[in-house]
Amino acid sequence: MQGTDAHLGWGEHARRRIASCALFELYAVERTSARGKTGEFWVLDAPDWVNVVPVTTTADGEPALIMVRQFRHGAELITTEFPAGLVEPGEDPAAAAARELEEETGCRAGRLTPLNTVLPNPAFMNNRSYTFLAEDLTRIGGTKLDELEALEPRIVPVAEIERNLGTGEYVNALTVLGFLWYRSRGAAPR
């Protein structure tokens, strides 16, 4: 934290674990502000995430992206999202992106380029979400899903995503962000 920002800072003096599951650990932390206010804040300690924007074409040669349809247990509905998942301990985010792409779509990317890195929810989560552009795709097999995953990959024309963005099944924030970034800014210079 920069010196000039000390007045916005908070110091931590206690932390206890409330709960733990595969996706995150929940902690209650006690912190005191530079202005002397003390409070308890709940934070999720979560692994980093990856999202992949896999570039392809339809059978008619239209620009398209590969997305996955699945039931989402939080929102209790079926969404269409980019392939995504957790970065495993010690795993490089690019390796995690390649692995998730392969597991969820059966495709391998000849080229994987960072699009952006964001914090999904800095207010109460401590993790990052990395988004990669995946190009030069080769189909190498079928999906390889975890025991409790049930999803279907689908080639979606870019025009169809553009038209439906923010509606129906195209409402996952990180998918919408990834698509807007891909359309309006593209990959960082290589």
Added chain:
Amino acid sequence: MQGTDAHLGWGEHARRRIASCALFELYAVERTSARGKTGEFWVLDAPDWVNVVPVTTTADGEPALIMVRQFRHGAELITTEFPAGLVEPGEDPAAAAARELEEETGCRAGRLTPLNTVLPNPAFMNNRSYTFLAEDLTRIGGTKLDELEALEPRIVPVAEIERNLGTGEYVNALTVLGFLWYRSRGAAPR
């Protein structure tokens, strides 16, 4: 859920509350898939959120947006984000947006227009995030913060946000999404 999607569905048969705080309640739910797999999933039951993109100009007449700087307890760092907050029980999202704008920046909007609605994290959260464009701003007073809030509003030139998006303090996913949407798609037709 549409009939053709029954094979992607999951049925819930048990739910227990693990923990509860001001931001969310954490539940463990037991669900069985159409293919007969049973698992326990953790979900956060959270109030809806609002984000506000407040349009203004710098003293030099440059296009600018009002953002807020604050320490974020999840990420443990200072971020620059759009004014945002929770929708209160029974509150209209537009009213919540107007209220948060006023509390965090001291400004009232002459016009508030929906930009988009997304699901912050459908994998394990059930809430929505509404983003509004706020125009025709009038300063009506100072900030009105909760006891444990410490933040500073700041007028940031659009060009500066554009240049720094996805880096440094400009990394909150919903802020990045809101900015990209504002720049590339604007408000829905009125």
